[in-house]
Amino acid sequence: MRKAKRQAGMRHLDKNFRAAHTRIEMQLSGNNGVLEASPGSLVDLRRGDEAVLSEIDLPVEDARRLMELGFLPGARVVAGQSAPGGDPRVFQVDGSEIAVRRETARRLKIFRKENLPRPA
Amino acid sequence: MSECHDCAGCGPAAMAPFPSGTAAKAVAVIGPPNSGKTTLFNRLTGLRQKVANFPGVTVEQHTGIAELAGGQVVELIDLPGVYSLSPHSEDEQVAYDVLTGRRDDTPKPEAVLLVLDSTNLGRHLMLAAPILALGLPSLIILNMADDLRSRGGTVDTKALSRELGAPVALVSARQGEGIEQVRDFLAGTMDLPTPRSLPVLHDVPKCREWAGRIGSQADYRPPIAPKWTRRLDRVILHPVAGPLIFALVVIAVFQSIFSYVTPLMDGVKWLFEVSGNWIATSLPPSLFRSLLVEGVWKGVGSVIVFLPQVLLLFLFIGILEDSGYLARAALIADRTMARFGLQGKSFIPLLSAYACAVPAILSTRTIENKRDRIATILIAPFMTCAARFPVYTLIIAAFLPNRRLLGFLSVRTVAMIGLYALGFVMAVLTARILKSSILKSGRTPFLLEMPAYRWPTVQSLGLRLFDRSKVFLRRAGTVILLVTVLLWTAAHVPYTHGHPPAIRDSLAGTLGRTIEPVIKPLGFDWKIGIGLITSFAARETIIATLGAIYGMDHPDSTSMDLQSALRQDLTPGAAVALLIFFAFAMQCVSTVAVVRRETGGWKWPIAQFAYMSALAYGGAFLAQHLWRYV
Numbered sequence: 001m002r003k004a005k006r007q008a009g010m011r012h013l014d015k016n017f018r019a020a021h022t023r024i025e026m027q028l029s030g031n032n033g034v035l036e037a038s039p040g041s042l043v044d045l046r047r048g049d050e051a052v053l054s055e056i057d058l059p060v061e062d063a064r065r066l067m068e069l070g071f072l073p074g075a076r077v078v079a080g081q082s083a084p085g086g087d088p089r090v091f092q093v094d095g096s097e098i099a100v101r102r103e104t105a106r107r108l109k110i111f112r113k114e115n116l117p118r119p120a
Numbered sequence: 121m122s123e124c125h126d127c128a129g130c131g132p133a134a135m136a137p138f139p140s141g142t143a144a145k146a147v148a149v150i151g152p153p154n155s156g157k158t159t160l161f162n163r164l165t166g167l168r169q170k171v172a173n174f175p176g177v178t179v180e181q182h183t184g185i186a187e188l189a190g191g192q193v194v195e196l197i198d199l200p201g202v203y204s205l206s207p208h209s210e211d212e213q214v215a216y217d218v219l220t221g222r223r224d225d226t227p228k229p230e231a232v233l234l235v236l237d238s239t240n241l242g243r244h245l246m247l248a249a250p251i252l253a254l255g256l257p258s259l260i261i262l263n264m265a266d267d268l269r270s271r272g273g274t275v276d277t278k279a280l281s282r283e284l285g286a287p288v289a290l291v292s293a294r295q296g297e298g299i300e301q302v303r304d305f306l307a308g309t310m311d312l313p314t315p316r317s318l319p320v321l322h323d324v325p326k327c328r329e330w331a332g333r334i335g336s337q338a339d340y341r342p343p344i345a346p347k348w349t350r351r352l353d354r355v356i357l358h359p360v361a362g363p364l365i366f367a368l369v370v371i372a373v374f375q376s377i378f379s380y381v382t383p384l385m386d387g388v389k390w391l392f393e394v395s396g397n398w399i400a401t402s403l404p405p406s407l408f409r410s411l412l413v414e415g416v417w418k419g420v421g422s423v424i425v426f427l428p429q430v431l432l433l434f435l436f437i438g439i440l441e442d443s444g445y446l447a448r449a450a451l452i453a454d455r456t457m458a459r460f461g462l463q464g465k466s467f468i469p470l471l472s473a474y475a476c477a478v479p480a481i482l483s484t485r486t487i488e489n490k491r492d493r494i495a496t497i498l499i500a501p502f503m504t505c506a507a508r509f510p511v512y513t514l515i516i517a518a519f520l521p522n523r524r525l526l527g528f529l530s531v532r533t534v535a536m537i538g539l540y541a542l543g544f545v546m547a548v549l550t551a552r553i554l555k556s557s558i559l560k561s562g563r564t565p566f567l568l569e570m571p572a573y574r575w576p577t578v579q580s581l582g583l584r585l586f587d588r589s590k591v592f593l594r595r596a597g598t599v600i601l602l603v604t605v606l607l608w609t610a611a612h613v614p615y616t617h618g619h620p621p622a623i624r625d626s627l628a629g630t631l632g633r634t635i636e637p638v639i640k641p642l643g644f645d646w647k648i649g650i651g652l653i654t655s656f657a658a659r660e661t662i663i664a665t666l667g668a669i670y671g672m673d674h675p676d677s678t679s680m681d682l683q684s685a686l687r688q689d690l691t692p693g694a695a696v697a698l699l700i701f702f703a704f705a706m707q708c709v710s711t712v713a714v715v716r717r718e719t720g721g722w723k724w725p726i727a728q729f730a731y732m733s734a735l736a737y738g739g740a741f742l743a744q745h746l747w748r749y750v
Contacts, residue, residue, distance in 0.1 A: 061208060062565050067324035068203040069567060070243050074325075081357035083451045088464075090357070090451070090570055094328075095240040095342055097570035099451050101458075104565035 042091060042105035045079035051110035052076055058107045070094025071108060146195045146227040147186075147306060148219055150251065151235030152244055153201035153488070154571045156263040158182075160235055160293035161198045162583050164302065169583075179214045179720075180485060181226070188307045196233075197226060204324075205250035210490055219254055231257040233302065238262035238290065239273060239343050239572075245331035248284060249318055257312070258286050259305040266292040267572070273343030280338035285316030294577055346572040349444075353570075356448050366452045369445070370471065373436045377429050377475045384428035392421030411608055414668075419604025420597070423658060423710075426506060427589065430479045433472055434588045435581065437483050440468070442576035446486065447568055454566070460548045461555025463489065463566050466496040470547070473503035477711045481718055482588060489566070491559045495551055497715055498728050501706050502547035504540045507659040511702050512539055514663055518683035519695045542703050546735070591714075603657035603709060611668065623669050628653075642701065642740040643694025655707045693747030697740035705736035 045051055053075050056063040070093040071077070080097060082089035087102040100108070151157040161169070165184025182198035199218055200211035207213040214223070221228030234251050236244035241262065251258055262268075262275060268290075281288040287310055291298030304310040321327045355361055396417045403409040440446040450464030457466050465487040473480035480500045487493040504512075516535050523531045610628040612620045623629050624646075631653060632646035639649050647669050651662040663682075670685040690698065706712065706729050715725040 058565070064206075064208070064324060065203075065565065065567065067328075068246070069569065070328075072325050072328055081353050083357070083454055084359050084363050085455060088451060088454055088566065088568070090353075092345075094243050096243065099447075099454075099568040099570060101454070101566050104567075 040110045042077065042108040042110060043102060047079055050076060050078045053108060054111045055109045057109060069098050070096060146197060146229045147231045147233060148197045148199055148229035149233045149235060150199045150215060151201060152203050152247055154569055155235045155237045155244060156293050157201060157235040159580060160263060161196060162580060163293050163296060163299060165196055179211055186306060188303050192307060194306045197229060204247060233259050233261055235261045235263050238264050238268040238275060241275065241340050242332050242335050245334055246327045249321060249327060249330060252284060252286055252318060260284060260286055260288045261302060262288060262290045263293050265290045265297055266295050268343050271343030271346060274341045276339040281313050283334050283337050285313055287312055349572040352573055362452055366449055377433050381429050381432050385425050388425050388428060392417060415604050415608030416601060418664060420601055422660060426476055429475050429506060430592050431585055431589055433475050433479055434585055437468060438581045438584045439576050441486060442580055444571045444573040447570050450568060460551045462495060462551055463492050466492060469496050469500060470503060473500040473505060476505050477501045478592060478714050479588065481714050482591060494719060494724060495554045495559045497718060498554060499547040499550045501711050502543045504543045508702055510660050510663055512536060515695055515699055518686045519692055539699060539703055546704060607654050642697045643691055643744045645689055647689060657709050659702060659707050693744045696747055697744040700743045701736045701740040704732055704739050706732040
């Protein structure tokens with residue numbers, strides 16, 4: 001949430017209040033730690049975060065639906081806006097924006113940060 | 121299911137071109153949701169279209185006639201929006217069956233118009249493989265050319281056509297750009313490329329890979345992200361501003377369909393009164409005049425009064441849906457609706473049901489998940505519709521003093537709010553029961569595509585209003601007309617010595633007295649019984665009926681005479697029972713008919729009617745008996 005705010009337009013606040021700025025940075029680095037430690041899913045992404053899908057942990061039929069909408073293993077996903085409270089959240093994938101409930105996002109696994117395939 | 125239908129072109133797609141210069145007779149229009157398929161269909165057919173349901177399923181069937189240059193006509197069949205042809209959902213099954221000529225009720229199409237969103241071609245091209253594999257002459261329509269251009273995307277249609285072995289047209293259905301290519305194809309005057317054999321593909325990842333490759337061979341450059349959509353979403357989905365805007369939209373819709381539209385509704389009512397009086401004075405007193413004025417005119421008028429409200433409601437829903445806000449509203453409402461076992465898209469239909477259940481049930485078409493859609497249809501009639509309002513007003517005014525409670529709220533207002541809440545609570549409870557039993561969605565994920573914001577077009581809104589008012593008026597013109605004529609007849613037979621019988625001795629009176637033992641435990645007598653019978657045509661009919669029974673010329677819900685007559689015939693307990701009966705019962709022929717139509721059979725409307733009637737009877741019985749202890 002805090003990172004989301006920063007992107008949405010608190011840039012001037014960052015300039016004016018050094019303390020607030022530092023705190024956000026610290027929080028961010030903390031998050032990265034969590035991201036690396038656990039096998040991540042789309043739930044772990046905050047607004048603006050980007051990840052690569054690794055697998056879809058859902059029954060075949062449901063996985064097919066998601067894949068038809070672009071959630072294919074290897075696809076780049078960017079977390080977007082969400083409903084108040086963070087659920088469901090919109091994800092930008094394969095040229096569209098698809099809202100997914102938390103219970104489903106949890107099943108969409110992403111590569112851990114260090115394994116992220118880097119484009120050449 | 122053979123594997124080649126999954127997402128595959130099965131070997132060489134031997135396409136049979138139409139004989140040159142002849143138009144096809146029936147052509148299917150297919151494409152993924154949000155590809156602008158309906159806009160193109162509207163553009164080609166205009167008002168020459170009809171909407172029905174495919175028999176036996178909840179899938180809507182649009183057919184229309186496209187007129188080509190030279191007077192040729194083509195029948196277009198608009199198929200449901202699908203992402204693939206693998207028959208996993210009802211929509212896909214219907215699309216697949218129609219395209220392969222397996223449905224007896226629809227002619228096998230001789231050609232296909234495949235509509236794809238050119239701004240999202242990589243993903244949408246996946247549908248091209250299974251469609252081309254059908255071997256029917258197909259035109260690939262890349263829609264939304266205007267968006268593609270303005271956002272800096274490009275595609276080489278000639279190269280794409282070569283790669284796919286099928287003609288390709290870049291069009292903008294909204295602007296009318298490139299439509300003549302579609303007409304040329306339909307007329308059979310378009311040059312077709314050499315058909316190509318397409319690879320056999322088995323799963324979605326391979327399909328997507330194929331689509332990507334075809335796209336890059338056609339020099340497809342995807343457009344940049346829609347800037348305005350992102351900007352607007354930052355406000356509309358803002359954690360604070362978002363819900364506020366949502367609330368404002370809801371209040372604006374509510375306020376419009378309840379207050380601002382009142383003068384219009386009064387106008388319609390006045391027109392019917394004046395014209396009724398005019399007919400009454402210009403015809404000699406006769407049975408026919410009585411039937412025409414008391415039966416037909418009053419009955420049909422009482423329903424047409426709701427037309428302005430229904431039209432306004434659909435105008436709002438149309439604007440919300442076409443602009444793209446509806447998807448955002450569904451996103452915001454989803455958490456709350458999920459608590460009742462429903463989903464975000466159920467919100468607007470349930471809101472509409474406060475005006476009238478009929479348009480509400482028609483508007484559930486935006487819910488793709490069939491189980492969620494049926495659950496929404498089943499609970500919509502619990503919402504306090506406008507037809508209940510005059511009945512509530514009459515009974516509350518007759519039995520409750522206009523006293524103030526807590527200084528500012530009148531007792532009557534509190535009772536009215538209580539009745540609205542009662543309907544809502546019962547709807548929510550029913551939803552929970554349904555969704556945890558027969559309509560359990562399992563773990564099917566809720567997925568909602570967020571379309572880019574667009575200006576709604578006048579043509580599309582106009583066609584929608586035209587279509588919905590046709591459905592609504594057809595009800596008034598058939599069902600309601602029939603019931604009012606039947607009621608009038610029942611109140612006027614047997615005819616003795618040239619005079620109609622006293623209401624007690626008429627067929628209607630006899631009916632009322634026959635059902636009296638059944639409704640006695642609720643505290644109702646035969647007069648209320650007749651009212652209840654007639655109210656099954658439309659709830660507010662009970663007021664006109666009771667008015668007629670108590671011998672008043674111009675029944676009016678605020679009439680003091682009707683109120684005092686009711687006070688004599690009903691105990692306070694029975695009055696509460698009557699209110700509860702009206703809150704729960706599905707007394708509306710139009711709703712039953714529209715549920716049958718929308719669910720594709722009698723199963724759901726019968727179950728719904730039985731459930732709501734049982735609830736109404738049980739609730740009224742309890743109220744009547746518990747009232748003594750209050």
